[in-house]
Amino acid sequence: xxxxxxxxxxxxxxxxxxxxxxxxxxxxxxxxxxxxxxxxxxxxxxxxxxxxxxxxxxxxxxxxxxxxxxxxxxxxxxxxxxxxxxxxxxxxxxxxxxxxxxxxxxxxxxxxxxxxxxxxxxxxxxxxxxxxxxxxxxxxxxxxxxxxxxxxxxxxxxxxxxxxxxxxxxxxxxxxxxxxxxxxxxxxxxxxxxxxxxxxxxxxxxxxxxxxxxxxxxxxxxxxxxxxxxxxxxxxxxxxxxxxxxxxxxxxxxxxxxxxxxxxxxxxxxxxxxxxxxxxxxxxxxxxxxxxxxxxxxxxxxxxxxxxxxxxxxxxxxxxxxxxxxxxxxxxxxxxxxxxxxxxxxxxxxxxxxxxxxxxxxxxxxxxxxxxxxxxxxxxxxxxxxxxxxxxxxxxxxxxxxxxxxxxxxxxxxxxxxxxxxxxxxxxxxxxxxxxxxxxxxxxxxxxxxxxxxxxxxxxxxxxxxxxxxxxxxxxxxxxxxxxxxxxxxxxxxxxxxxxxxxxxxxxxxxxxxxxxxxxxxxxxxxxxxxxxxxxxxxxxxxxxxxxxxxxxxxx
Ligand code: ADP
Ligand code: MG
Numbered sequence: 013x014x015x016x017x018x019x020x021x022x023x024x025x026x027x028x029x030x031x032x033x034x035x036x037x038x039x040x041x042x043x044x045x046x047x048x049x050x051x052x053x054x055x056x057x058x059x060x061x062x063x064x065x066x067x068x069x070x071x072x073x074x075x076x077x078x079x080x081x082x083x084x085x086x087x088x089x090x091x092x093x094x095x096x097x098x099x100x101x102x103x104x105x106x107x108x109x110x111x112x113x114x115x116x117x118x119x120x121x122x123x124x125x126x127x128x129x130x131x132x133x134x135x136x137x138x139x140x141x142x143x144x145x146x147x148x149x150x151x152x153x154x155x156x157x158x159x160x161x162x163x164x165x166x167x168x169x170x171x172x173x174x175x176x177x178x179x180x181x182x183x184x185x186x187x188x189x190x191x192x193x194x195x196x197x198x199x200x201x202x203x204x205x206x207x208x209x210x211x212x213x214x215x216x217x218x219x220x221x222x223x224x225x226x227x228x229x230x231x232x233x234x235x236x237x238x239x240x241x242x243x244x245x246x247x248x249x250x251x252x253x254x255x256x257x258x259x260x261x262x263x264x265x266x267x268x269x270x271x272x273x274x275x276x277x278x279x280x281x282x283x284x285x286x287x288x289x290x291x292x293x294x295x296x297x298x299x300x301x302x303x304x305x306x307x308x309x310x311x312x313x314x315x316x317x318x319x320x321x322x323x324x325x326x327x328x329x330x331x332x333x334x335x336x337x338x339x340x341x342x343x344x345x346x347x348x349x350x351x352x353x354x355x356x357x358x359x360x361x362x363x364x365x366x367x368x369x370x371x372x373x374x375x376x377x378x379x380x381x382x383x384x385x386x387x388x389x390x391x392x393x394x395x396x397x398x399x400x401x402x403x404x405x406x407x408x409x410x411x412x413x414x415x416x417x418x419x420x421x422x423x424x425x426x427x428x429x430x431x432x433x434x435x436x437x438x439x440x441x442x443x444x445x446x447x448x449x450x451x452x453x454x455x456x457x458x459x460x461x462x463x464x465x466x467x468x469x470x471x472x473x474x475x476x477x478x479x480x481x482x483x484x485x486x487x488x489x490x491x492x493x494x495x496x497x498x499x500x501x502x503x504x505x506x507x508x509x510x511x512x513x514x515x516x517x518x519x520x521x522x523x524x525x526x527x528x529x530x531x532x533x534x535x536x537x538x539x540x541x542x543x544x545x546x547x548x549x550x551x552x553x554x555x556x557x558x559x560x561x562x563x564x565x566x567x568x
Pocket of ligand 1: 204219221222254256257260262417
């Protein structure tokens with residue numbers, strides 16, 4: 013087995029690089045097939061793409077390990093990490109991902125078996141084929157790695173079971189949040205701090221382990237770990253207060269990442285937020301296309317209509333207002349806001365400022381007056397980090413103080429303080445919902461020079477056709493392959509005609525969700541060999557909203 017490919021590579025040795033083209037197709041090996049799906053034209057072109065398929069009869073993983081979509085994703089997540097470890101070599105590239113276990117194209121378990129997709133640089137000496145090196149890589153290294161990872165008999169049974177069970181527990185925990193009327197949960201013993209701002213692995217030693225305050229302690233029963241306790245954050249408005257450097261942002265960041273499942277050992281395996289949780293921040297300079305921001309912004313000095321507001325260069329406050337309205341439009345059920353990245357003038361306006369600057373001179377209605385109506389009228393909860401303004405005590409259902417990395421509930425004390433008059437008056441009592449936006453299908457174009465172009469620049473930007481979409485402020489994009497997935501999702505919507513016929517953004521996202529409800533990787537990967545991760549609707553919407561070419565036809 014593999015002999016045919018070896019013979020072909022020997023025949024090609026020393027030939028022109030372009031002759032590698034003859035490798036395209038499927039090659040049989042002992043226990044798997046290798047499909048050479050794309051051959052690079054020259055040594056400097058993007059790498060060639062390979063697809064390894066191991067049928068279930070050979071891989072032989074117990075069906076229980078991949079019997080549900082969650083378990084199949086977890087098993088694939090385990091295998092892709094193992095395969096990437098085995099193929100740690102300059103020639104191969106396996107998109108294993110980081111601390112999150114995401115649904116990715118690089119590895120999946122389907123009805124037929126285990127599928128591993130990877131990239132490889134076909135070796136050359138200048139523009140000549142190095143057939144011997146290619147043979148070593150494709151006929152020795154790769155089969156050895158496949159045999160060592162993609163088979164039940166080769167992997168550590170306890171380790172793989174623990175991995176799959178852990179992810180299933182995380183998922184189960186997240187699913188129980190709504191019946192417990194919680195928006196988030198952080199288990200006792202969780203490790204939230206990370207190594208650094210650019211290293212998502214846990215702080216070595218773990219720092220101060222998480223311990224819930226008794227008053228917010230909740231016990232839940234998980235399928236594998238059994239009973240666990242932790243802090244439940246109830247629906248409504250929750251404040252996280254505390255001194256600088258006491259761990260407020262670290263907690264909020266864990267909630268923000270809590271929409272994803274984390275690998276065992278990460279420390280955040282049981283730190284979860286509801287799946288429809290969206291982090292909000294200010295992002296001055298972003299474009300805004302016809303968003304009704306009138307809940308937050310009235311009568312701008314320019315005279316612009318804030319029920320139908322567009323700008324190529326939003327201010328901090330208007331960008332944050334637009335992002336909140338857009339998040340609600342996409343279906344967010346919980347918002348997360350950190351003072352570190354919020355626009356202060358959109359968050360608060362105290363009594364003295366109210367007295368000095370009359371309402372008719374101040375276009376902004378601060379979030380402090382809207383956060384409660386948002387929950388009472390629309391059922392949307394908010395978790396806010398606020399270390400600098402006690403005005404939020406008036407509107408908070410719960411106040412949690414971080415004290416040297418330990419949460420303490422201080423709701424009663426905050427309530428008592430809220431009894432003291434500040435002279436501040438509320439500037440709003442309702443949260444008017446924005447009108448729906450109908451997208452102009454001609455404005456969403458994945459093509460550049462007649463060809464679909466979807467690339468990522470790390471997790472920072474999406475190249476979509478001729479456009480560069482800045483995603484730096486979309487903080488729940490955690491993996492470059494998610495960026496590609498977002499691009500593929502938008503391209504899929506265009507191709508499927510989901511934008512045609514006066515479709516609102518919300519309907520568009522619903523149509524996408526319906527298409528991705530089954531085998532999402534198959535749907536998004538239909539026309540692409542690139543590595544990608546299946547994105548959430550919230551990040552797809554965030555990218556669409558940041559597409560500078562986006563045009564809205566009408567508001568309905
Ligand atoms: P805040 O937002 O309250 O100012 P941060 O969340 O930014 O504080 O945390 C300040 C520092 O403390 C960061 O370097 C963070 O990594 C670290 N840190 C956070 N939580 C813990 C913890 N539980 N144990 C040890 N260090 C922590
Ligand atoms: Mg902070």
